[in-house]
Amino acid sequence: MTAPMINLRQVSKSYDRGGETLKVLQALDFEVASGSFEALMGPSGSGKSTLLNLIAGLDRPTAGTIEVAGTRIDTLGEGALAKWRANTLGFIFQAYNLIPVLTAVENVELPLLLAPVASRERRRRAETALRVVGLEDRSLHYPRQLSGGQEQRVAIARAIVNDPTLLVADEPTGDLDRASADDVLRLLETLNKELKKTIIMVTHDPVAAERATVVRRLDKGSLA
Amino acid sequence: MNLASFAARNVLRNRFRTVLTVLGVAVAVVAFLLLRTVVYAWTMAADFAAKDRVVTRHKVTFIMTLPKRYVDDVRTAPGIKVVTFANWFGGKDPKHDTEFFSAVAVDTKSFFQVYDEMRVADADLERWQTDRSGAIVGDVLAKKLGWHVGDKVTLESGIYPDDPQNPWTFTIDGIYTAMAKSVDRSTFVFHWDRLNDRIATRGQNEVGWIVSRVDDPRHVAETSLALDRLFDDREVQTLSQDEGAFNASFLAGFSAVLRAIDVVSLVILVIMTLILGNTVAMGVRERTNEYGVLRAIGFFPRHIAAFVLGEAVVTGCVGGVLGIVLAYPLIERGMGRWLEENMGVMFPYFRIETSMVAVALGASVVLAGAAAAIPAWRASRLRVTDALRRVA
Ligand SMILES: Nc1ncnc2c1ncn2[C@@H]1O[C@H](COP(=O)(O)OP(=O)(O)O)[C@@H](O)[C@H]1O
Ligand SMILES: [Mg+2]
Numbered sequence: 130m131t132a133p134m135i136n137l138r139q140v141s142k143s144y145d146r147g148g149e150t151l152k153v154l155q156a157l158d159f160e161v162a163s164g165s166f167e168a169l170m171g172p173s174g175s176g177k178s179t180l181l182n183l184i185a186g187l188d189r190p191t192a193g194t195i196e197v198a199g200t201r202i203d204t205l206g207e208g209a210l211a212k213w214r215a216n217t218l219g220f221i222f223q224a225y226n227l228i229p230v231l232t233a234v235e236n237v238e239l240p241l242l243l244a245p246v247a248s249r250e251r252r253r254r255a256e257t258a259l260r261v262v263g264l265e266d267r268s269l270h271y272p273r274q275l276s277g278g279q280e281q282r283v284a285i286a287r288a289i290v291n292d293p294t295l296l297v298a299d300e301p302t303g304d305l306d307r308a309s310a311d312d313v314l315r316l317l318e319t320l321n322k323e324l325k326k327t328i329i330m331v332t333h334d335p336v337a338a339e340r341a342t343v344v345r346r347l348d349k350g351s352l353a
Numbered sequence: 354m355n356l357a358s359f360a361a362r363n364v365l366r367n368r369f370r371t372v373l374t375v376l377g378v379a380v381a382v383v384a385f386l387l388l389r390t391v392v393y394a395w396t397m398a399a400d401f402a403a404k405d406r407v408v409t410r411h412k413v414t415f416i417m418t419l420p421k422r423y424v425d426d427v428r429t430a431p432g433i434k435v436v437t438f439a440n441w442f443g444g445k446d447p448k449h450d451t452e453f454f455s456a457v458a459v460d461t462k463s464f465f466q467v468y469d470e471m472r473v474a475d476a477d478l479e480r481w482q483t484d485r486s487g488a489i490v491g492d493v494l495a496k497k498l499g500w501h502v503g504d505k506v507t508l509e510s511g512i513y514p515d516d517p518q519n520p521w522t523f524t525i526d527g528i529y530t531a532m533a534k535s536v537d538r539s540t541f542v543f544h545w546d547r548l549n550d551r552i553a554t555r556g557q558n559e560v561g562w563i564v565s566r567v568d569d570p571r572h573v574a575e576t577s578l579a580l581d582r583l584f585d586d587r588e589v590q591t592l593s594q595d596e597g598a599f600n601a602s603f604l605a606g607f608s609a610v611l612r613a614i615d616v617v618s619l620v621i622l623v624i625m626t627l628i629l630g631n632t633v634a635m636g637v638r639e640r641t642n643e644y645g646v647l648r649a650i651g652f653f654p655r656h657i658a659a660f661v662l663g664e665a666v667v668t669g670c671v672g673g674v675l676g677i678v679l680a681y682p683l684i685e686r687g688m689g690r691w692l693e694e695n696m697g698v699m700f701p702y703f704r705i706e707t708s709m710v711a712v713a714l715g716a717s718v719v720l721a722g723a724a725a726a727i728p729a730w731r732a733s734r735l736r737v738t739d740a741l742r743r744v745a
Contacts, residue, residue, distance in 0.1 A: 187649055187737040208653060215651025222741070226646040230362045235354050240650045242356050251354075287650070 134327040135161035140193030153179045154350045166321040166328045168341035175347045177331040185297045186210045198294050215243050219288025221298035225280040227272040234268035237286045258286040278309025298330040302337055314340045360663045374632040378672025381625035382713045386680040388618040389709045397702050405570035407577050409563040412590035418559035432568050432576045437463035438560040443511040454494050456541040458548035467564050470533040477527025485547050487526035493538035495528045622716050630724035633665045637728045644732050645740025654733035661729035669721025673714045
């Protein structure tokens with residue numbers, strides 16, 4: 130058996146809230162196998178986003194160890210962590226979070242600005258990623274000229290342009306209508322099956338969860 | 354697209370606000386340059402007034418002349434360093450009928466000692482001193498009329514008779530340049546002896562005015578009075594005035610105003626910094642979520658700081674350049690020309706000091722950086738998760 134893509138051991142996370150300590154995650158053990166497509170469900174405030182942010186190296190645990198794609202990220206410095214994110218990870222947000230002053234293709238190109246890639250090659254890779262999400266004909270549109278579903282697909286193109294091994298999505302269909310949500314889910318499924326991306330996705334949507342190969346429930350900071 | 358062009362996109366993001374900020378900086382720079390120019394012009398006027406020169410002329414009017422032997426009396430008077438004398442010649446070049454300039458017959462030995470801010474090459478000066486038909490002209494005049502060293506030019510005097518047998522032909526022996534901004538760079542000077550020899554015996558050995566330099570500029574007023582007293586009982590009375598005596602007393606009363614203007618020009622820079630700081634702070638607040646996204650994608654804190662700083666510096670720089678571009682026509686063409694022509698005593702030279710342009714541009718860039726420093730630092734220090742939770 131290969132090493133898991135994600136391996137959390139005894140991870141706790143608490144927030145300071147005006148002197149009070151809010152314990153969100155407590156001594157959590159969590160593994161995700163390479164190549165799987167997992168859905169994480171659970172009530173609001175149960176700590177799903179917190180867990181996802183820890184996996185994505187956006188936040189640090191209060192205790193415990195986190196290994197993702199073979200790297201201990203809880204001990205990495207700020208700079209090394211940023212570099213690791215740029216190379217290993219694609220993050221998909223509920224609110225798409227495209228940069229409004231950039232066109233679709235430029236938004237997709239953004240992560241490549243950090244890599245030693247020539248400008249023409251950057252553009253070529255960004256266009257390829259847009260083709261993967263089926264939006265090559267919208268490359269010069271600005272986010273405000275796109276529908277919500279299209280925006281999210283551009284955001285997915287941005288997440289995969291660096292060819293990361295792991296995709297992390299926090300309620301990617303939360304703001305979308307059914308049809309657009311299905312498009313996005315189909316796309317994630319394809320990325321998992323064809324491009325072998327490991328995907329972990331937080332969702333409230335049972336239909337979305339059905340697409341995943343594994344469904345987990347988080348309640349009050351522990352996995353059910 | 355690269356990092357710089359991405360940053361540049363953001364500058365124009367809120368066009369209206371950016372334009373207002375750029376205009377704010379530009380107006381601040383114009384105001385700053387205007388105030389600095391006032392201070393500069395006044396200081397220059399004071400510098401001219403501080404000169405140690407005394408002009409002695411006929412008490413009644415400067416059209417009337419003085420006996421040349423007065424020159425020796427002035428020279429031996431106490432407190433006098435060097436003396437020279439001159440006669441007005443008038444004159445114009447008939448080939449350039451509309452160009453007016455001063456042509457003056459001067460004492461070749463002493464003229465450039467007394468007016469030492471007019472500089473002539475030593476070799477040219479020596480050649481001129483031994484060349485009775487020689488002349489030295491100002492660089493501006495030479496350029497305007499296309500004269501070069503060695504050229505022969507013929508002038509007509511409006512005062513002294515023109516004799517076709519013996520025209521007023523001169524050889525340009527040298528061209529003087531000005532070491533001070535007060536100097537008229539269009540004067541034509543030639544041998545006083547030559548003029549004196551052409552004058553009928555009755556009017557010979559008369560000088561238009563005597564100019565002397567005193568040992569101690571602080572005593573210039575007393576020395577002037579002493580000179581006039583010297584000639585009180587003689588056949589012609591004199592009036593001696595130090596150059597710009599009026600300026601000196603006038604400006605003294607203004608030193609407090611100058612200091613106030615100094616302070617106000619600094620206040621303007623502070624206001625400019627606040628305008629920029631406000632714009633930067635608003636931009637950062639609006640884009641906090643975006644900075645979180647960029648950090649999540651893998652951008653470093655220093656990228657975020659550079660974006661914030663770069664945006665402010667570009668805005669400050671554009672505003673600074675615009676301000677300078679606006680200031681020149683406004684200050685030098687408009688106000689400056691008018692002031693020089695109509696209030697020349699107070700503002701003999703109302704021009705922007707070149708070094709102040711550098712200061713203004715430097716200040717708009719540096720202060721923009723300073724205004725952005727704290728927001729940039731804060732934006733770069735944001736925790737990614739906090740930034741992402743912030744909704745614009
Ligand atoms: N940065 C933070 N500071 C303080 N409390 C936080 C922070 N982030 C999350 N929380 C709290 O932690 C709990 C879990 O939040 P979250 O992980 O966003 O839940 P979910 O995504 O499952 O809805 C909530 O009570 C939330 O208010
Ligand atoms: Mg959440």
